[in-house]
Amino acid sequence: MRLLILAALATSCYSPAVEDCQFSCGADGSCPSGTTCMGGMCRSGAGTCSASMVDANPPADASMDAPACPAPPAGCGAAFRLPSQRCAVICTQAQVNWGDADGRCAGPWRLGILDSAAALAAVPAADKLWVGARRNGMVWRWETGVDVSAAAWTVGSPVLVEDDCAYLTTQRKLSNIGTCDDNFGFVCTARAL
Numbered sequence: 001m002r003l004l005i006l007a008a009l010a011t012s013c014y015s016p017a018v019e020d021c022q023f024s025c026g027a028d029g030s031c032p033s034g035t036t037c038m039g040g041m042c043r044s045g046a047g048t049c050s051a052s053m054v055d056a057n058p059p060a061d062a063s064m065d066a067p068a069c070p071a072p073p074a075g076c077g078a079a080f081r082l083p084s085q086r087c088a089v090i091c092t093q094a095q096v097n098w099g100d101a102d103g104r105c106a107g108p109w110r111l112g113i114l115d116s117a118a119a120l121a122a123v124p125a126a127d128k129l130w131v132g133a134r135r136n137g138m139v140w141r142w143e144t145g146v147d148v149s150a151a152a153w154t155v156g157s158p159v160l161v162e163d164d165c166a167y168l169t170t171q172r173k174l175s176n177i178g179t180c181d182d183n184f185g186f187v188c189t190a191r192a193l
Contacts, residue, residue: 070108070190082189083118090126092185098165101130101186112168112187115146120172123187130186133166133174140166148174 069079069087076091091104098111105111111132114120123129132143140148140158148166154173158166165180168187 073104073106073109073188075104076188079190080122080124082114082122084116086113086119087190088112088123089188090124090129090185091188092126092129095183095185096130097183098130098167098180101184102132105132105186105188108191109188110143110191111189113142113144113146113189114152114168114187115142115144115148117149117151120152120168120174123168123172125170125172126168126185127170128182128184129168130184131166131168131174132189135164135176 069081069089072079072089073091075093076089079087079089082088089109091101094104096104102111111130112123113132114123133140133148134143135158138160142148152174154169154171154175157173157175157177159177162176163179164176166174166176167178167182167184169175
């Protein structure tokens with residue numbers, strides 16, 4: 001069974017014969033025919049997510065009656081859910097600096113809080129996306145006050161001589177190589193469900 005699962009993952013083809021949770025939902029919440037985006041993973045509803053399917057960080061079971069996500073900020077894609085059921089959006093139409101990204105994630109949104117390995121893995125890969133983590137002295141924290149896990153960083157990051165703003169890489173890890181004035185897309189997460 002494990003070889004069948006790995007084969008499906010390697011080809012990115014959905015197979016109903018393989019366990020549920022074969023890959024993350026698209027940025028717009030899209031999934032292959034016969035599946036639905038639940039908890040950030042494409043699910044058929046028939047199976048369960050086993051730890052071996054999603055890098056040992058399976059998403060929490062998502063409820064079909066979860067509250068609706070707020071309307072996405074201007075220039076952002078459709079909302080999707082992180083494993084925690086928190087709503088998220090990716091905004092790549094406008095490439096902006098960290099401060100502008102923070103300002104565009106306003107109202108019911110804030111610059112992305114991806115404070116778990118499962119949340120980082122659930123964001124569809126995109127090139128350099130600003131997130132809501134900043135350095136305060138020698139400590140990196142999310143806007144919620146939670147420290148950024150050492151496991152969340154790319155190899156060699158965070159760099160102490162670089163800037164105090166973090167971004168998400170295509171490997172779904174954090175980095176701070178560059179300056180807060182660099183222009184990237186960004187991730188917003190909802191303040192509440």
